Amino acid sequence: MRAAVIHEFGEPTVVRVEDVDDPLVGPDYVLIKVAAAGVNPVDWKMVAGYLQGAFPHHLPLIPGWDVSGEVVGVGPAVTHVAVGDRVSAYARKDHVQNGTFAELVAVHIRAVAKVPDDVDLVDAGALPLAGLTAAQLLDATEVAAGDTVLVHAAAGGVGSFATQLAVARGARVLGTGSTAGHDYLRGLGAEPLEYGEGLTARVEELCPGGVDVVVDLIGGDALAATPDLLAPNGRVGSIVEADTVHELGGRYVFVRPDAGMLGELLQQVGRGEVKVHIAERFGLDQAAEALAATKTGHVRGKVVLTL
Numbered sequence: 001m002r003a004a005v006i007h008e009f010g011e012p013t014v015v016r017v018e019d020v021d022d023p024l025v026g027p028d029y030v031l032i033k034v035a036a037a038g039v040n041p042v043d044w045k046m047v048a049g050y051l052q053g054a055f056p057h058h059l060p061l062i063p064g065w066d067v068s069g070e071v072v073g074v075g076p077a078v079t080h081v082a083v084g085d086r087v088s089a090y091a092r093k094d095h096v097q098n099g100t101f102a103e104l105v106a107v108h109i110r111a112v113a114k115v116p117d118d119v120d121l122v123d124a125g126a127l128p129l130a131g132l133t134a135a136q137l138l139d140a141t142e143v144a145a146g147d148t149v150l151v152h153a154a155a156g157g158v159g160s161f162a163t164q165l166a167v168a169r170g171a172r173v174l175g176t177g178s179t180a181g182h183d184y185l186r187g188l189g190a191e192p193l194e195y196g197e198g199l200t201a202r203v204e205e206l207c208p209g210g211v212d213v214v215v216d217l218i219g220g221d222a223l224a225a226t227p228d229l230l231a232p233n234g235r236v237g238s239i240v241e242a243d244t245v246h247e248l249g250g251r252y253v254f255v256r257p258d259a260g261m262l263g264e265l266l267q268q269v270g271r272g273e274v275k276v277h278i279a280e281r282f283g284l285d286q287a288a289e290a291l292a293a294t295k296t297g298h299v300r301g302k303v304v305l306t307l
């Protein structure tokens with residue numbers, strides 16, 4: 001098969017598209033013919049070698065943790081999906097080596113959800129990591145109907161899902177983003193706010209007394225300002241800075257594969273409650289460009305590889 005491969009850590013330009021062996025399919029694994037693979041900031045960070053302290057890495061490696069496609073093989077212990085099914089997965093593994101930026105990928109059954117007929121495979125490939133992160137963070141911060149939620153970096157991959165999912169739960173959402181993205185944020189259901197200096201005053205103006213929940217997707221000054229932004233007994237969660245959010249009495253979330261939760265998210269997409277906004281599509285041969293696009297830190301929605 002063809003795959004995007006790195007032989008050394010570095011800038012996205014170290015990625016080469018090469019012929020490699022097809023993956024082996026263990027007993028609990030599903031072999032997926034890849035239709036789409038979402039590109040997330042973690043992918044360029046992995047290519048740069050920044051995740052080596054967290055996972056064993058084995059070079060040469062294929063990056064990519066998001067996938068959708070058609071099942072073309074199953075291991076003998078797999079029962080709930082079959083050859084021919086359309087599926088999607090957040091395919092993070094305990095070892096970093098055989099990722100999703102490839103024509104074929106073998107994924108553990110615990111991560112694999114069926115894609116409803118009315119959901120496009122490109123959307124289903126861009127959803128898993130960012131959608132699950134958003135849902136798990138909203139669960140950790142107990143976002144519910146009637147809450148006012150401030151989402152920092154609401155226009156990005158995770159932010160776009162967190163905003164829509166919080167709105168679907170009945171929350172009021174204030175979302176930060178640069179001015180150029182404010183119409184986009186309104187389209188997601190958020191009241192847009194410029195980030196940076198003066199944010200506390202802008203939040204205070206819209207929500208005197210502070211917000212019920214701060215959802216932090218950017219860290220730094222935004223997260224540090226939490227005590228000035230939260231109402232008494234408010235909650236805070238972050239996916240970026242574990243130590244800081246713990247010091248603030250909040251929750252850190254590191255997204256985990258969850259086939260059941262991904263299945264629910266796909267249903268929400270099918271019902272039109274959640275839209276997957278594709279910012280840019282790239283072919284497998286353009287994997288390096290896709291990683292570079294994500295590295296800018298200013299993607300609106302999701303970048304995706306389509307095969």
Ligand SMILES: NC(=O)c1ccc[n+]([C@@H]2O[C@H](COP(=O)([O-])OP(=O)(O)OC[C@H]3O[C@@H](n4cnc5c(N)ncnc54)[C@H](OP(=O)(O)O)[C@@H]3O)[C@@H](O)[C@H]2O)c1
Pocket residue numbers: 040041042129130133152153154155156157158159176177178179181195196217218222238239240253254255294297298299300301
């Ligand atoms: N812990 C976990 O499990 C986990 C899971 C997923 C992601 N993450 C991490 O969480 C972060 C966000 O992920 P993502 O996929 O949402 O990233 P992303 O899609 O690259 O986010 C891009 C968005 O960030 C916005 N942004 C940039 N600087 C900002 C600022 N100072 N204040 C507010 N918004 C700002 C941009 O808006 P403008 O263009 O308008 O500036 C852009 O829309 C990344 O660092 C990622 O690695 C962690």
